[in-house]
Amino acid sequence: MRIVVGAMGPGRVALVDPSVSLEPFETVTMQEFPAVVRALESRHPRWVWADTRRWYPRLLAEGVRVDRCHDLVLAAALIDHSTTTASARDGGAHPRPAWLPAGPAEAGQAGAVVPVASAAHAALFDLGDFDGETQAPEAAVTDRPRDVRSVPIDAVLAEHARQLALVTASERPGALRLLVAAESAGALIGAELHAAGLPWHRGVHERVLEGELGPKPSPGRKPARMEEFAAEVRALLGAPAVNLDSQVDLLKALRRAGIQVESTSRWELREHEHPAIEPLVAYKKLARLFSANAWSWLDEWVVDGRFRPDYVPGGTATGRWATSGGGALQLPKNVRSAVVADPGWSLVVADAAQLEPRVLAGLARDEAMAEAGRGRDFYGGIVGAGVVETRDQAKVAILGAMYGATTGESGRLVPRLARAYPSAMALVDRAAADGERGASVTTLLGRSSPPPGVEWRAAQSRASQPEATAADERRARSGARDWGRFTRNFVVQGTAAEWALCWMAGLRSRLMAIAGDAAVPEQLAHRSGPVFERIPHLVYYLHDEIIVHTPRERADEVAAAVADAANEAGRLLYGAFPVEFPLDLAIVESYALADA
Structure with missing residues (x-):
């Protein structure tokens, strides 16, 4: 009906x-x-x-x-x-x-x-x-x-x-x-x-902030620990007035100190040896915490023990979700300890291990690649098959294959994957070739990539004209490669998003069938709303990871439902093809303990 x-x-x-x-x-x-x-x-x-x-x-x-x-x-x-x-x-x-x-x-x-x-x-x-x-x-x-x-x-x-x-x-x-x-x-x-809402303990969060940043600063001031690192960086750079929050000013100060960098990213900074690098990286890490998840964030987003972000399902071209506020998809690990179950309840935390490589194996019907992840760590399986020597190499090679790496360690290792898993590599190579010529690619279930924009097409058109310059041709080739990398990853990331939707939808149905009969303390009643105050319910989603808040006596049953829903999602998308989607599962009282 x-x-x-x-x-x-x-x-x-x-x-x-x-x-x-x-x-x-x-x-x-x-x-x-x-x-x-x-x-x-x-x-x-x-x-x-x-x-x-x-x-x-x-x-x-x-x-x-x-x-x-x-x-x-x-x-x-x-x-x-x-x-x-x-x-x-x-x-x-x-x-x-x-x-x-x-x-x-x-x-x-x-x-x-x-x-x-x-x-x-x-x-x-x-x-x-x-x-x-x-x-x-x-x-x-x-x-x-x-x-x-x-x-x-x-x-x-x-x-x-x-x-x-x-x-x-x-x-x-x-x-x-x-x-x-x-x-x-x-x-x-x-x-x-x-x-x-996601259960959130304000006191725990505040203790994390004080431990990382120092006492809550006065309005308009930076926390004490940030000021200490800033003073150290300025002294070591010989730039007493540099504004560390200005990329332009900071780049000038770094170069004057002999550190020739093109950006202030932590990855590039760590490639250089200078006594100012470590305190600068520490300052940037604390600045991120202070701007994104400090006291003002708590005041705005955590109400009555719940963090309620505004999720936007289907908010990106690949089908991955977005948020319109709260930064739920970018919660740093150091504040996850504040995600604490209510008294008498537990958190069932699950994430799909190496989801995208498994999705690629199923998409391509590559039996050898699926075998690498059967009953074990996917990257370890690639090592065990003799494709590469170490797990780190396997991870770098897979990421290079899905994102189109052609240089460095990834570029060196990707040809080995092509020999070992020709069907999988042929699929992403075809997707990249389609993107390079401006065509759309489509996921397993039918989501298609957006076409490149007007400027991209204009650049390709200019390069094809008789009067095109060498610069025009370089821009067109570069643009084509960039769009090819996007479409190469689109088919995998988009299909992974489809698997995750099927996983959550199946789990949602199972959870509603698990009745929670735990008594709810009066002070906690309705924190999760009238629909969810007594039953296990989803409280968090991040691409390949979910959290269920459940009455403690139902936690084992919920964990089994989470695993069953993952298996069913695999069957929905791939039928009898033998690709597995194992989960890292934990029943904990705090999100931070899930990785312990």
């Missing part, structure tokens, strides 16, 4: 079951909407709405959780730019409505194999209701509204029907259905992560 949600005049919400009628079966106010959703959820519908980030938070605040949805904004970003729907779109029979906002494929301009069909697709995501076309009325919206909740129900119905028609007409409808379902599930998860 699908229930399409849209506006029916100011402040009113219309609900339509398009399998029965295109007329609303119910019209309610925004205040009444959560209660109606709660009642209808027992029928296990797929909610179809413009944007989960606009509709779902209100429901969660009222204690209403939905099982599945179709997010039209996220789905359009996939469907309207996938190479698998190109022929269906070329005729102009399915024009994109003006109210849809730009997605990463439009705003982010700076040879995949077909997944094995599996009955598990339908079991996890109930994909059957994506089949066929739905009759649609004429869209009534031409201007993009500021709030997609105001999109009229007729326009929402029309967009839903347009998307179903394009998916059905695509070259790989099964894969694209799975991708749209997984992306929509990710939208629900992103809203739930914000609603539940």
Whole structure:
């Protein structure tokens, strides 16, 4: 069952079951909407709405959780730019409505194999209701509204029907259905992560800050430890007035001291021997902590023992998530000790070991590469196969293969990988060649890379003209190689993001089936919101890593569910192909202990 949600005049919400009628079966106010959703959820519908980030938070605040949805904004970003729907779109029979906002494929301009069909697709995501076309009325919206909740129900119905028609007409409808379902599930998860929040102990965080930076400084002042390192650097450089926070000033001071650097990055600084390097690197590390995660960050982002970042599912061209505030995807290790489970609860922390190389092995159906990671550390398996001598060499070689390294240690080792794993290397080489000629590449399930921008194409065009200079040709070659490196990595990183979405979606379903019966202390009640106060729930996601907050007595059961969901995600994407996705799993009271 699908229930399409849209506006029916100011402040009113219309609900339509398009399998029965295109007329609303119910019209309610925004205040009444959560209660109606709660009642209808027992029928296990797929909610179809413009944007989960606009509709779902209100429901969660009222204690209403939905099982599945179709997010039209996220789905359009996939469907309207996938190479698998190109022929269906070329005729102009399915024009994109003006109210849809730009997605990463439009705003982010700076040879995949077909997944094995599996009955598990339908079991996890109930994909059957994506089949066929739905009759649609004429869209009534031409201007993009500021709030997609105001999109009229007729326009929402029309967009839903347009998307179903394009998916059905695509070259790989099964894969694209799975991708749209997984992306929509990710939208629900992103809203739930914000609603539940990541448990955060302010006192622990403050002790970390005092240990690293010294006492909290007065407004406008730097912490004492930073000032100490700054004074030492200035003395050693013989530059008593240099502003260490100004890259221009610092570069001048370094060069005057005989340190010939092109940037102030820690990696380049450490290539030089000078007594000022160590205190300067220490200063930069503390400056990063002070600017990104110090006392002002705590005041803004940690409320009532929870850190609630604003996740943006599908926020990058590859499908990786982004955040619109809080820096959740860049939490430094020295503040992770502040992520502490509530009394009586535990954290189940899991990350997928060497995810991207395993994804590449499955994408290319490279059995030798898959064997390297079977039942063991992937890089150790490459060493064991005699491809390289050390684990560090294996890691450097794999990164070089996925990012297009041609020089240095990576460039030296990549040819060994090509001999050992020809199918995998041929896949990324083809993706790079496609990018170099300006073509889009596509992930396993159907997400396609954005085309290069106008300046890139202009540079390629200039280089092909009879009057082109040597400089024009160099710029064009350099631009082509850069874009080829992007597309080379896109197919791997994008497919890894698809695996992670399937992992989390499967885990989300499992967690809701694990009832938590732990008593919740009164002072902790509702910190995670009314939906999650007694059940295990996801509280953090970082590309290939997740954290579940669970009643302590359910921790082992949750850990097993996390591992089962990872195995299922592998089967969804690769069927019977024998690529494994092992996890590093830990049940801890503090995030910092997960790596212990």
